[in-house]
Amino acid sequence: MTPHPASRARRPAAAPAHRRLARAAATALTLVLISALTPAAANAAPGPPAAATPAPQTSCPTDPATPKRRARAMWVASVANIDWPSRPGLDVAAQQAEFRAWLDLAVRDRMNAVVVQVRPTADAFWPSPYEPWSEWLTGTQGADPGYDPLAFMVAEAHARDLEFHAWFNPYRVANHIDPTRLAADHPARRNPDWRFAYGGKMYYNPGIPAVRSFIENAVMDAVTRYDIDAVHLDDYFYPYPVSGETIPDQDAFERYGGGHTDIGDWRRDNVNLLIRELGGRVHQAKPWVRFGVSPFGIWRNASTDPLGSRTSGLQSYDAIYADTRLWVRQGWIDYIAPQIYWHIGFPAADYAVLAAWWAETVRGTPVQLYAGQAAYRAGVSGQDPAWQQPAELSNHLLENRKHPEILGDVYFSAKDVRADRIGAMSRVVTDHYSRPALAPAYGQASAPSAPSITSAARVAGGVALAWRPGSAATASYAVYRVDGSPGADPCRFADARHLLATTRAATFTDTTASATGTSTYYVSALDRTHHESAASPGRTVTGTGAPFSVVVDNAGPGFTASAAWGTSSYSSQRYGADYRFASPVAASDPAWFRVTVPEAGSYRVEARYPADPGYNSATPYIVATASGDRVVAVDQRSGGGRWRDLGVFPLAAGARDVVGVSRWTSTTGYVVADAVRVTKV
Structure with a gap:
């Protein structure tokens, strides 16, 4: 899953390629892989406390569109800079601003977790004593990025009450086969017998016990040192098959095979040992940290195994030696998020068929089930026609309602959630995420006392x-x-x-x-x-009878902007702790202030900004009115440090981006986005 899994399900005999490393590659690979988720003082005194309310009873009627609990997450991939950082070598401030924007996107879409890749290619997004700094941070493997990204990411996620699932790729060493391109102290370079080349990539050999112990130690370093909420593995175990190539592990089989007579059984046992041992070590170190896996969507086909699904695609049990059903039935993992990346009705791997199969698989176990969703396919040219329908993803969640075992969804990947092609993700949010949701509870702990x-x-x-x-x-x-x-x-x-x-x-x-x-x-x-x-x-x-009035600051959860917008606290005229700024550009890249308008009507819109003679003389403010966008040009060279009246506009009810600050202006000087105030008139 790094970049995320493509389909491997149309022609079961075909050998799948590896994972896409870019959008263009994704479309091409899909065709191959188919073949095989201190305000002011009070204005009114509060009323007296009501009676304490007991916990809800199971007999209460509920609305399936507003579930109390649901896992809602997106994958943030770092390998090949798919999502974050957007490119290697960004300075610390730019990297951090980009990551905060991903978290703000998750909050905007009412998600409650992010799954962030912190060990993409046998390297690290933290100062690991086991492996070098990741090249995807600085462009040079082993180069210190100047801060601790993992500590920063966990703190920022928790500040927004988002769970942080640390995503590790267990065996992949590099997307090439040249060991001299690895950092000089890379363990795979110091221990050449630990690795093998296959399909143009380099992997740790899962059959070597020292390798398994090393991988577990590398992961556990992050578990013990950081306040992560989960350890998350993707679907890369043994490499996906490449036509005409054989995995070069015969020598390891002869040395470590023990009582196994079949190399396939031995390979599966090697992966089983990693799953069982790593899960045990995670729970022993921190019982509250979960251990989850996001496998390829098909375990086995029913034509091969009566316990399998009514599908005809690549079988992860046989192709990559991942016995995911065993892990669930044995309870070695806490959650499973299969990548069910096919549309409803797809003959070789129907989403509805697989959702039902996975629901049956977890039934009666303590393992939680989340569905991996292919946001990367929605609205992409070259995909099946079903993926050109804005409702396809939303319909997946409707299908999930038939199976109480499905407790949530994870979307691949963050940039596709943000792109929202054909409005597919907006449809999901409107249809299913209209309210926040608590994460599913797990384990047998007693609830805390009421506040x-x-x-x-x-x-x-x-x-x-x-x-x-x-x-x-x-x-x-x-x-x-x-x-x-x-x-x-x-x-x-x-x-x-x-x-x-x-x-x-x-x-x-x-x-x-x-x-x-x-x-x-x-x-x-x-x-x-x-x-x-x-x-x-x-x-x-x-x-109180006072009109509705709300202030949205650039530092608040209602503000979104691209990485092109910098952050400054230089001017004392700022509202709050800081403000955002950007250079003019002949393109649409507005910073948006999101407002929940309580009812349709007329509202006064005001803007606050610090002024400077070098700022822009015609900064475009966009007001998204009930009758269309209106643009008001503001001279930000003067009038700073106070509320500037932009006018009274008709606004529709609901939560939406109401005021934007655009960069599209022919005049020079920074445009600034600081705060807006919307008041009912």
Whole structure:
């Protein structure tokens, strides 16, 4: 899966190539591989606490479109700079800005995890004592990038309450076969007997016990030193078959084969040992860290094995020696995310058939099932016609509803989620991700004690909440809002209809609160394994009659911009901690401020920015009105440090990008994006 798996399912006898390393290669390979996922003071005092609310009962009716729990994630691939960093050699600030943008994308689409590749080619995105720095960071394997990317990424993900799944490729050493191109101290270079070349690439030999121990040690270094939430392996075990080539491991088989008479059984046993041992070591070191695998979507075909699926594609059990069904049935892994990268109705590998097969496979086990989704195919020229339909991905999630064992989805890859070709991902978000979702709970831990809300008050930006934890086991919180001041009802927490957000802080500001209505807030606590407490006693906040008004700062979750936008805190006229800036360009690359508009109507839109004589004299502000985009040019050479009125505009209700700052201007000087304010009039 690095770059991510392509289809290998149309002509089962065909030998698949390896993984795509770029978009163009992806389209070509698919054809081959088919053949084989301090605001202001309060304006109104809060009402008295309501009675404590018990945990929801299983008999409560729920809406399948707003599930309480769902794994929602995307893969962020680093090999060949597929997603991040966008190219090797970026400076630290640029790398970090790019990664923050990926996390903000995940938050915008209401995901709750990212799966980030931190060991793509037997190298490391952290200062590992076992392997060299990754070449995908600096362009030179072994070169220090000047910071600790893994520490940075984990901290940034957790600040947004996103789980961080560290993605490791176990056996791949290089996408070439020249050992002299490896760093001088690379273990594969120091131990030439550990490696072999196959299909134009270099791999560690899975049959050598010292190799297996080394790989486990390299992974465990990250587990023990960093606060990751999961260890994630992709589908690269033994290499995918290449026509006319034989894996050169006969000598290792003769030396280490033990009682095996069949080399295929021995190879499978080698991979089984890695899975079983590594999972055991992860759980022994940190019981709350999960161990997951994202295998190729087909285990075996029913024509080969009656336990297999009604498919006719490449079989991972036989081709890459991955006995994924065994790992599930033995409980060696915590979750499995098969790459079911085919459309519904595809004859050789129907998504619906495979979703049902995997659901049956995990049934009765503690292993959680997430579906790997091919966002990279939606709207791409050359793919099957089904992938030109905006609803195809959304229909996959509708299919998942038939199988309660399917607990979520992971999308490959981040750049395809962002591209949103033909609106396929927007359709998924609209149809299935209209509300946040808690991650699925795992293990048998007891839920923490309920927190207690200590304050709930109206402020300029909405309603500000603060609470006190109920127990030390708390890792994060879920915040709920119910209209009015209703009595206690556990069923209102049975799905996500009233879920506002999750956070690791003990404060939250509801920027979507109605200015005139009455709302009751509840907070629950979750531990590291996502077991949820009962909800706190409710706190009711009454309306003041003041108009809706919200400020969106560039540092907040409602702001998005490309990596071309820099960050500065130089000017004292800034709003908040910093602001964003970019050079003019004759292309569409706006920075956007996202606003949840409570109801259709007229709204005043204001902009805040620091001014400088060298800034742009005609910065285009785009206002996405109910009747189309309006552009207002602002002279950012003056008028800084205060709110600049852009006008009153008709806005539609809902959450969307409302105000953009465009780079497309013929005048010179930086354009600046700092903050916007939207007020109902």
